[in-house]
Amino acid sequence: MTTLFDRLVELENLKTGKDSGVAQKRGLDFERLVRDLFLKQNILSVIKQTGYHTSDNRSEQIDGVINFNGKIFLLEVKWDEKLAASSLYEFIGKIENKFYGTLGIFISYHELSDNFINALRKGRKQNVIVLHGDDIKMILEKEVNLKNFFKYALEKLSFDNLSHISVKEFCEFEKLQDNKNLEIQYDSQKVKDFIQNNITSKSTHDSIDLEIELDKLSESEKAKVYTILLKQAKNLLQFRFPKPTTYINTSNFFSIYKPDFAKPDLSELPNKFFGELIFEDAKTYLLRFLDEFLDEFPKIDKDAKKKYFDNIVELYNRSDWEIENALTEILKLYSEIYPPKILKQVYKLYIEYYYSSSREDRFAQKSYAISLIKNKKIDEATIIEWINEKVYQDLKLYQDFKEFNFKYFAQTYANIGQSIGYDINSWIEKMKEIYKNQKKKLEE
Numbered sequence: 001m002t003t004l005f006d007r008l009v010e011l012e013n014l015k016t017g018k019d020s021g022v023a024q025k026r027g028l029d030f031e032r033l034v035r036d037l038f039l040k041q042n043i044l045s046v047i048k049q050t051g052y053h054t055s056d057n058r059s060e061q062i063d064g065v066i067n068f069n070g071k072i073f074l075l076e077v078k079w080d081e082k083l084a085a086s087s088l089y090e091f092i093g094k095i096e097n098k099f100y101g102t103l104g105i106f107i108s109y110h111e112l113s114d115n116f117i118n119a120l121r122k123g124r125k126q127n128v129i130v131l132h133g134d135d136i137k138m139i140l141e142k143e144v145n146l147k148n149f150f151k152y153a154l155e156k157l158s159f160d161n162l163s164h165i166s167v168k169e170f171c172e173f174e175k176l177q178d179n180k181n182l183e184i185q186y187d188s189q190k191v192k193d194f195i196q197n198n199i200t201s202k203s204t205h206d207s208i209d210l211e212i213e214l215d216k217l218s219e220s221e222k223a224k225v226y227t228i229l230l231k232q233a234k235n236l237l238q239f240r241f242p243k244p245t246t247y248i249n250t251s252n253f254f255s256i257y258k259p260d261f262a263k264p265d266l267s268e269l270p271n272k273f274f275g276e277l278i279f280e281d282a283k284t285y286l287l288r289f290l291d292e293f294l295d296e297f298p299k300i301d302k303d304a305k306k307k308y309f310d311n312i313v314e315l316y317n318r319s320d321w322e323i324e325n326a327l328t329e330i331l332k333l334y335s336e337i338y339p340p341k342i343l344k345q346v347y348k349l350y351i352e353y354y355y356s357s358s359r360e361d362r363f364a365q366k367s368y369a370i371s372l373i374k375n376k377k378i379d380e381a382t383i384i385e386w387i388n389e390k391v392y393q394d395l396k397l398y399q400d401f402k403e404f405n406f407k408y409f410a411q412t413y414a415n416i417g418q419s420i421g422y423d424i425n426s427w428i429e430k431m432k433e434i435y436k437n438q439k440k441k442l443e444e
Helices: 005-011 021-040 085-096 114-121 134-142 147-160 167-175 188-198 207-214 221-229 244-256 269-281 281-297 302-317 321-337 340-355 364-374 380-395 406-412 414-419 424-443
Strands: 053-055 057-062 066-067 072-078 103-108 129-130
Touching: 005 021, 005 134, 021 066, 021 072, 021 134, 053 414, 057 072, 072 085, 085 103, 085 114, 085 129, 114 414, 129 134, 129 147, 129 380, 134 167, 147 167, 188 207, 188 221, 207 244, 221 269, 269 281, 269 302, 281 424, 302 321, 302 340, 321 340, 340 364, 340 380, 340 414, 364 414, 380 406, 380 424, 406 414, 406 424
Parallel strands: 072 103, 103 129
Antiparallel strands: 053 057, 066 072
């Protein structure tokens, strides 16, 4: 029997040009495949089980309608490899033209860029769930329960500042529905009893009760409890954890136990924190635990530093503003520890923050970016490299390079030119030189 996943593989194996008849049919067949998926799981609306055009505007096409928990979702399905953000805005427009409370599900076979997904959060009330790339393959291959996924996604998107919930994250979350699935290894019966009776139990324990029970353990046993719970924090401190008591108990424990990293039982944790944990779940570890670990950063070992610096730029690039602010606190104190190559990459991000209109001066990342420029902390080579990249990226937007206004560009970025000793006239000349070099590169 041919499965839905088999049908997807068949479509994946087709080789064809972008505008061919085969490509068009593949796009339509992918729409049918997605509708069949929702139909199989009994959440495709009985009113509209096929794609349709709206009665008042035949140019407005809807690929399907989902009825889930009394909420109506319009469906948009795309196979195209490269999608412009305008296609998402067009879909959002379709939703906003409908009755109040209508939501959307945007499905793309190909993985979407971060910029595309983040467009959901720019100036609009978020009303679209995005599934793309590996999300689709995982749903079909693992036969993910979409009702459970949508319940999880709706809850998390409603209280957290996110643009996308991955199906992989949901599948990992489901494994933790039962505390028995927590991969906790105990080397002490007393430690095991404390965690099972006070943390993962079905009853809530306030800070006073926990402190009384914790005092029954030795200092070494307390340290082991802290180590175990810290490593499991990304699971235990999920805001919508299946057992809210576990979230409450874990939070209460961390509020009363303050680790001393000078002690042998805890001395390796800063290496683990900066070398691994913050990259596994930056939101949990940086936002909840950075204050505890910040003073330990200069003391982490060589391997932990290498892991940190090997991954820190990528973490910046995939993070939201809260994480940027947390990472800024590390950089402000310890920039002299950063390798020059990494510092250059990071400083280029802060130049972006400096000119960002969506970041506010009162927050750490923008405030620090302003101080870097004002106090001339970013060297000329880094600024010139950044401005070259900026000109190159902007030039690619022009069909006719002659339309590029390098004088206007120089005036826009005059502050960083001034920080490295250029007056406006010499900065315009520098921009003209950069424009010519980048134009030549694009023409080659």
